[in-house]
Amino acid sequence: MSAVLGAAGPSAYWYLARGTGAVSLLLLTASVVLGILGNLRFSAGPRWPRFTVDALHRDVSLLVIVLLVAHILTSVLDSFAPIRLIDAVIPFASAYRPIWLGFGALAFDILIALVITSLVRRRLGYGAWRAIHWLAYACWPVAVLHGLGTGTDTKVWWMLALTAACVAAVLMAVWVRIGNADPERRVLRGAAVALTIATPLALAIFTLQGPLQRGWARRAGTPASLLPKSAVRVAAVSAASSSAPPGVAAPAPTATLRVPFSARLSGTATQTNEPGGAIVDLALRLSGGAHGRLRVRMAGAPLDGGGLSMTGSQVDLLANGLPSVLQGQIVALQGQQFVARVANASGSQYDLRANLSIDSNAGTVTGTLSASPAGGR
Numbered sequence: 001m002s003a004v005l006g007a008a009g010p011s012a013y014w015y016l017a018r019g020t021g022a023v024s025l026l027l028l029t030a031s032v033v034l035g036i037l038g039n040l041r042f043s044a045g046p047r048w049p050r051f052t053v054d055a056l057h058r059d060v061s062l063l064v065i066v067l068l069v070a071h072i073l074t075s076v077l078d079s080f081a082p083i084r085l086i087d088a089v090i091p092f093a094s095a096y097r098p099i100w101l102g103f104g105a106l107a108f109d110i111l112i113a114l115v116i117t118s119l120v121r122r123r124l125g126y127g128a129w130r131a132i133h134w135l136a137y138a139c140w141p142v143a144v145l146h147g148l149g150t151g152t153d154t155k156v157w158w159m160l161a162l163t164a165a166c167v168a169a170v171l172m173a174v175w176v177r178i179g180n181a182d183p184e185r186r187v188l189r190g191a192a193v194a195l196t197i198a199t200p201l202a203l204a205i206f207t208l209q210g211p212l213q214r215g216w217a218r219r220a221g222t223p224a225s226l227l228p229k230s231a232v233r234v235a236a237v238s239a240a241s242s243s244a245p246p247g248v249a250a251p252a253p254t255a256t257l258r259v260p261f262s263a264r265l266s267g268t269a270t271q272t273n274e275p276g277g278a279i280v281d282l283a284l285r286l287s288g289g290a291h292g293r294l295r296v297r298m299a300g301a302p303l304d305g306g307g308l309s310m311t312g313s314q315v316d317l318l319a320n321g322l323p324s325v326l327q328g329q330i331v332a333l334q335g336q337q338f339v340a341r342v343a344n345a346s347g348s349q350y351d352l353r354a355n356l357s358i359d360s361n362a363g364t365v366t367g368t369l370s371a372s373p374a375g376g377r
Contacts, residue, residue, distance in 0.1 A: 013078035018152055020071035022162060025147055027064045029166040031057060032140045036173040058118075065115060068108055082223065097221040100149025107143040110135045140170065141199065148203070149220055154211040167203065171196050257321025259350055260372040263290040269358055269365050277301055277311075282356075282365060292319025294352075294369065296340075298330070315340040317352060317371075326350060336367075341374060349374035 034057040072088040075081070083101065087094035089109060092102030114136055121129045144163065153159035178192050210216055267284035282296040294317050300310040313330040328342030328349075340352040351374050356367035 013074045014152075016074040017071060017078055020067050020074060021147065021151060022153070022159065024064055024067040024071055025143065025166055026162070027060055027067060028140060028143055029169055031061045031064055032136060033169055033173040034060065035136060036170070036177050061111075061114070065111060068111065072108070095223055097150050100146055100220055103142045104146035104150065107139045107146060110139040110142070114139075141203075144203065145206075148207055148211050151211075154207075160207075167200050171200060257290055257319055260370065261289045262368065262370045263319075264288040265294065265354065265356065265365065265367040265369050267294075267365050269363050284365060284367075284369075286319055286369065290319045290321075290369075290371075292317065292322070294354075296330070296338075296354075313340075315342055315352065317342060326352075 034053060038053050038057055072085070075083050076085055076088075081096045083094060083096055087096075087101060088105050091105040091109070092098050094101045094105075114133060117124055117129050117132045124132075144167070147163065148154055151159065174192065174196050178189055178196075210219075263286040265284045265286065267282065270281050270283075272279045272281070277299060278301070280296075280298045282294070284294040284296070286292045286294060295315070297314045298310050299312040310330070310333065315326075315328050315330060317326040322344070324345035326342040326344050328340055330338050331341045332339040336356045336358060338354050338356075340354070341349060342352055343349045351372050353370045353372075354367060355369075356365055358365050
């Protein structure tokens with residue numbers, strides 16, 4: 001039971017995988033924009049001749065490869081998802097979200113092909129190299145789909161804004177390219193304009209109907225072991241909004257309990273291991289400033305040396321004087337301290353701050369709990 005909370009939270013590899021993925025998308029977008037605009041017959045000024053733009057395009061493209069390799073390695077080293085190195089080069093063969101991870105592998109393969117053909121460009125010939133180089137334009141939307149379908153931060157506003165900015169940058173570059181194209185190629189210009197309208201529209205519809213919808217992890221192909229009974233059981237705790245959590249006796253009604261309040265905690269901690277995941281349950285009693293029951297359930301992947309890489313949580317508080325159960329989840333975790341955001345049946349939100357001490361040998365827990373209106377101190 002040692003470090004049940006102390007080691008909880010995503011691993012460093014998980015954060016690195018997220019960061020390198022986001023930066024790779026930015027750099028790939030910059031490379032595509034430079035490639036689209038670099039072929040125009042104009043110069044950005046005497047300080048930016050054509051060969052300078054070409055060199056910048058090449059260097060950014062190579063940097064994308066470096067970041068993607070780091071993204072792949074950290075994704076593989078992160079123990080939560082069953083991703084193998086071979087999944088990075090063989091599309092649609094992964095056990096984890098095969099379609100969306102497969103798009104990432106496909107984008108990586110295209111980039112590797114572009115690098116190899118660029119290195120042997122003189123032997124390959126300009127015509128063949130240029131034909132293969134057009135794959136770069138197919139690589140970008142495939143990478144965007146990979147990020148939307150697999151990315152951890154897809155639902156976070158800043159990642160949505162970043163993706164939208166990348167799409168807008170590529171569209172603007174394409175429009176500039178179309179505006180400077182040969183007027184006689186009306187058919188090609190019309191097709192390009194139609195594509196620039198259809199692509200962002202399709203991406204927006206897909207994002208709204210897919211990754212932003214509840215249950216996307218299951219529909220995207222996440223293995224059942226990573227949507228474990230833990231996810232179902234944690235959700236089951238929140239089924240009754242006005243009754244005590246399962247296995248917790250409702251305290252007798254008393255005078256209204258006012259928030260903020262502070263109380264002492266005591267109880268037990270148990271960890272149940274399951275295929276591909278684990279559940280940590282804290283069953284705690286309140287005394288002192290409030291009387292009642294606090295139940296905390298965390299689901300995730302066990303870490304080497306003990307602890308849990310938390311992927312989900314459920315918190316339920318039922319105390320004398322509260323008109324209904326306060327329910328929510330952990331929003332911040334550091335060591336053996338956590339902050340949970342909970343709400344009552346009427347929608348009022350509160351922050352619960354717990355400072356715990358866990359006896360790893362006996363599986364007992366003591367500590368303190370303070371409650372305040374959400375956002376307060």
